[in-house]
Amino acid sequence: MSENVTAARPSAQEPVKFKKQNQAKEIWRRFRKNRGSMVGLFMLILILLAIIFANVIVKYSAATTQNLSIKLAGPSSEHWFGTDSYGRDLFARVLYGGRTSISIAVLATISSCIVGSTLGAIAGYFGGKVDNLIMRALDIFMSVPDILFTMAVVFALGANFVNLLIALTLAYFTNYVRLVRSQILSLSDLEYIEAAKAGGASSARIILSHIFPNAMGVIIVNTTLNVAKIILYESTLSFLGLGMPPPQPEWGQILAEAREYMRSAPHMLLFPALAIILTACAVNLIGDGMRDAMDPHLKS
Amino acid sequence: MNENNILEIKNLSVIYKTDLETVNAVNGIDISIKKKSTFGLVGETGAGKTTTARSIIRLLPAVGHVTGGSIEFEGQDLLTLPAEDMREYRGDKIAMVFQDPMTSLNPVMSVGDQIAETVKIHNPHLSKDEIDKRVEDTLSMVGILPSRKVEYPHQFSGGMKQRVIIAIALACEPGLLIADEPTTALDVTIQAQVLMMIKDLRDRLGTSMLMITHDLGIVAKICDDVGVMYAGEIVESGTVEDIFEGKNHHPYTEGLFGSIPNLKSKAKRLNAIPGLMPDPTNLPKGCVFAERCKYATDICREQHPGVVASGTHTLRCHLFDENGNRKEKKNEQ
Amino acid sequence: MYRYIIKRILFLIPTILGVIFIILLVLNFTPGNPGRSILGVSAPQEAVDQLNQELGYNDPLMVKYVHYLKNLVVNHSFGTSYFTRQPVANEVLPRFWVTLKLSIIGIIISTLVGVPLGMLTAVKQYTAWDYIPSVLAFLLAAIPAFVLGMVLLFVFSLKLNILPSYGLNTWQCYIMPSLCMAIPITAFNIRFTKSSMLESIREDYIDTARAKGAKESTVIWKHALKNALLPVITNIGLNMGGLIMGAVVAERLFSVAGIGALIVDRIAYKDEPVIIAGTIVISITFTIIMLIVDIIYAFIDPRIRAKYTRIKG
Numbered sequence: 001m002s003e004n005v006t007a008a009r010p011s012a013q014e015p016v017k018f019k020k021q022n023q024a025k026e027i028w029r030r031f032r033k034n035r036g037s038m039v040g041l042f043m044l045i046l047i048l049l050a051i052i053f054a055n056v057i058v059k060y061s062a063a064t065t066q067n068l069s070i071k072l073a074g075p076s077s078e079h080w081f082g083t084d085s086y087g088r089d090l091f092a093r094v095l096y097g098g099r100t101s102i103s104i105a106v107l108a109t110i111s112s113c114i115v116g117s118t119l120g121a122i123a124g125y126f127g128g129k130v131d132n133l134i135m136r137a138l139d140i141f142m143s144v145p146d147i148l149f150t151m152a153v154v155f156a157l158g159a160n161f162v163n164l165l166i167a168l169t170l171a172y173f174t175n176y177v178r179l180v181r182s183q184i185l186s187l188s189d190l191e192y193i194e195a196a197k198a199g200g201a202s203s204a205r206i207i208l209s210h211i212f213p214n215a216m217g218v219i220i221v222n223t224t225l226n227v228a229k230i231i232l233y234e235s236t237l238s239f240l241g242l243g244m245p246p247p248q249p250e251w252g253q254i255l256a257e258a259r260e261y262m263r264s265a266p267h268m269l270l271f272p273a274l275a276i277i278l279t280a281c282a283v284n285l286i287g288d289g290m291r292d293a294m295d296p297h298l299k300s
Numbered sequence: 301m302n303e304n305n306i307l308e309i310k311n312l313s314v315i316y317k318t319d320l321e322t323v324n325a326v327n328g329i330d331i332s333i334k335k336k337s338t339f340g341l342v343g344e345t346g347a348g349k350t351t352t353a354r355s356i357i358r359l360l361p362a363v364g365h366v367t368g369g370s371i372e373f374e375g376q377d378l379l380t381l382p383a384e385d386m387r388e389y390r391g392d393k394i395a396m397v398f399q400d401p402m403t404s405l406n407p408v409m410s411v412g413d414q415i416a417e418t419v420k421i422h423n424p425h426l427s428k429d430e431i432d433k434r435v436e437d438t439l440s441m442v443g444i445l446p447s448r449k450v451e452y453p454h455q456f457s458g459g460m461k462q463r464v465i466i467a468i469a470l471a472c473e474p475g476l477l478i479a480d481e482p483t484t485a486l487d488v489t490i491q492a493q494v495l496m497m498i499k500d501l502r503d504r505l506g507t508s509m510l511m512i513t514h515d516l517g518i519v520a521k522i523c524d525d526v527g528v529m530y531a532g533e534i535v536e537s538g539t540v541e542d543i544f545e546g547k548n549h550h551p552y553t554e555g556l557f558g559s560i561p562n563l564k565s566k567a568k569r570l571n572a573i574p575g576l577m578p579d580p581t582n583l584p585k586g587c588v589f590a591e592r593c594k595y596a597t598d599i600c601r602e603q604h605p606g607v608v609a610s611g612t613h614t615l616r617c618h619l620f621d622e623n624g625n626r627k628e629k630k631n632e633q
Numbered sequence: 634m635y636r637y638i639i640k641r642i643l644f645l646i647p648t649i650l651g652v653i654f655i656i657l658l659v660l661n662f663t664p665g666n667p668g669r670s671i672l673g674v675s676a677p678q679e680a681v682d683q684l685n686q687e688l689g690y691n692d693p694l695m696v697k698y699v700h701y702l703k704n705l706v707v708n709h710s711f712g713t714s715y716f717t718r719q720p721v722a723n724e725v726l727p728r729f730w731v732t733l734k735l736s737i738i739g740i741i742i743s744t745l746v747g748v749p750l751g752m753l754t755a756v757k758q759y760t761a762w763d764y765i766p767s768v769l770a771f772l773l774a775a776i777p778a779f780v781l782g783m784v785l786l787f788v789f790s791l792k793l794n795i796l797p798s799y800g801l802n803t804w805q806c807y808i809m810p811s812l813c814m815a816i817p818i819t820a821f822n823i824r825f826t827k828s829s830m831l832e833s834i835r836e837d838y839i840d841t842a843r844a845k846g847a848k849e850s851t852v853i854w855k856h857a858l859k860n861a862l863l864p865v866i867t868n869i870g871l872n873m874g875g876l877i878m879g880a881v882v883a884e885r886l887f888s889v890a891g892i893g894a895l896i897v898d899r900i901a902y903k904d905e906p907v908i909i910a911g912t913i914v915i916s917i918t919f920t921i922i923m924l925i926v927d928i929i930y931a932f933i934d935p936r937i938r939a940k941y942t943r944i945k946g
Contacts, residue, residue, distance in 0.1 A: 139648070140647065140648050140651040140652065141651075141655075142874075143916040143919055144652055144656070144916060145874060145877040145878070145912075145915055145916070145919065146874055146878070147874075147878040147881055148896055148912055148915070149659075151897065151900060152656065152659045152660065152900060152908075155901075232775075232776075232777040233878075235779075236777050236778065236878065236882060239779045239882070240881070240885065240897065252779070255779065255780065255783065258783070259886075262786065262787050262791060263791055269783055273776075273780045276775075276776075277772070277775050277776055280775035280776075281771070281772065357844060359843055359844060387846045387847075389846070390843070390846035391844060391845035391847075392846060395844065396844045398837060398841060398844070403836060403837040404837045404838055404841045405838055405841065406859075407860065407934075407935070407936060408859050408860055408863075408934060408935055409856075409859075417842075417845060417847065418845045421846050452935040452936070452939070454935070454936050454939070455939070465841065468845065469844075
């Protein structure tokens, strides 16, 4: 029997392959729809541009040149944020301080992420005694309140960029160890991992190509949010006198100086505080947005 | 509403509306479930079966809306009931068993408490002892030691968890039990056990059942009537004999039966129905199955087919005339 | 269950040993020495060396370690401060008590305000009850504790003049330091409880509860809440770290004689006995609080409880 008249037979549709590209595009699209995240992104880009091109906007010397005759002046057309107790231009100090604070925070986040994730991956994947040892050591390490430890380390090694980086990494890597370990523990059980093992994949390959891509989402969100936390932490350290040595400006340090002059010169408190708060808000908005974009639930 | 029926769904349509798009999940379906009988709703994933089930007990997610039709249960249109009253139906007159037993139980409450909760909600005047006895009876009924009522869900295996869930559903002896793929998530060996238990309980308690499944074997074993669902529509329905025997079937139903692997044949490949279900946000204007149908003609692509019936057997397809007979013998090898 | 508790308490011992070692190790590499700090920049080197010798500062690391432990176990003594030559216990313990008081107030405020507010924002999502606390929590989470403290000082001490800016002699003195410590944690609790609650509501067993015909309020307050609280409780323990940072900052800002300030000050003098004692005391408290939290958690979550008790059947 001949077949009934049909139109040109439709080609069998390929099930949509969700390649990484498609997934990333989808996440970006959801991120874009979220107004909060876009505001955060916009703010952050502005801040970053201002900081990167700081030397175009105002010279570094303005941040360090003292001029006691105009000390503690309020905002004016010449000194947009006013001056500090040594007559230095506050706007320049905040701008250049941003360079220090943000670059340390970003680098410290990345390094703590790498150190912590590696440790967590090892603990999670190999399990058993290795896992036990790492987690116990971590418990002891975490019993020392991190701020005291950081302070001791910075004090021991001296306050400069690299040492601060080391101290901050030490303070924050523990975050990642637990996180990555639990991701690996929960993902390892899934059947596709067993399938990979059954297919003969080596441990490293399994970790890299199967587990990490899925844990990646959680890691990225956490890392973004950690940047904000480290910015706050770093400024607290410099407030306590453990940041970069003067005259290099840093937000926390500017605020430490502002403390004495709060009554007479509140602008010294206002502007660096705003800088910290706005930057942290921007980063948090982006982090929250990324989290929502990666795990959407239908909104009516 | 026909007196012999416990549930009558007429022309039900349901959409899911997000700010991105509108999904037409169910489009004008009719289902009648007779008292003390079991209706099997068959179809592949995404056909709209679960949506239909949830519409009956009105537990659609916030983005789900019923846009038309009626659902009559023992003469009452459930869709027009105020929310408070609907709550009284749930668990007491109509109960639902969901798909995944592993996550359907509250991990921090004992199974006894979870069963007791159902009883308490609908029988507030019962004493603690009476409720306890009810719990124990229900547990025995599903084949679990009554002394295990103090244990927690994580202490039970998958099959046992599903029994607990069934116990919860049957605790108040509902008139209608909706089972959404109750055995899909279980091991094959356990599946048979649980299925037998469901069948046994249904016979004993005289419960009517709406059994949602994609497994034709289950349909054969335990259903009296069947509805085949595709892309939000019922394309064929009838008694189990109508669907499993006879020569006139919707092409989709043919495809379903044809895709069952045959142990005896030497075929190298399984017969799948080529293609995918149409995009529910953008349904074709003609027959929803036309794209994948090997008998499709122009009219199939242009005009949405109406329902034709031959006794208890209904078909929604252009290939059949008003009496349910094949129109032209142009097809079939 | 008791085995679990005892095991955890016993773990305190290697913790303390480890802590002491780590501190001595780090301080070993720190520049400066107590002798120089005490006698001043212009003092002759021999005097400095002699003082260091007397204090026992020049002993090698392991000797110091063993000596310290012996002192602790046998004499029940924390030793003598390099700086003030007083028994360490006299300095550390009263100040520890002060910090503890502030910390407890901080924990109480952050838990009793943060958690219920978080639940509220989750249950009343997308309404004003959600937006206002959430935005507030968001902003507060972006403010470092010391900035918060300075703002509080500015507003309540300088401008409004209704709260004292230093010391702890009246009950009003406690307000600003505790707030300074509690607010960042409260903000965190609001956000975390909200997300935990939202996740809990999306679980399958909530569907089952609704299908039983349970009232929506029962579904939320009985089913969702119990499960949502589990990670929240765990977090209360983990918040301790932030609490201590808040304490250090608050004590500095408000001139409170607490243990955070003490340790910070003595680091410059390399006053090892005091630093060690202070840190040990904080660590032990930290660990005990986390142990309490874990025990509470184990009691509430039957899955964990099962691991530590005999299961029947």
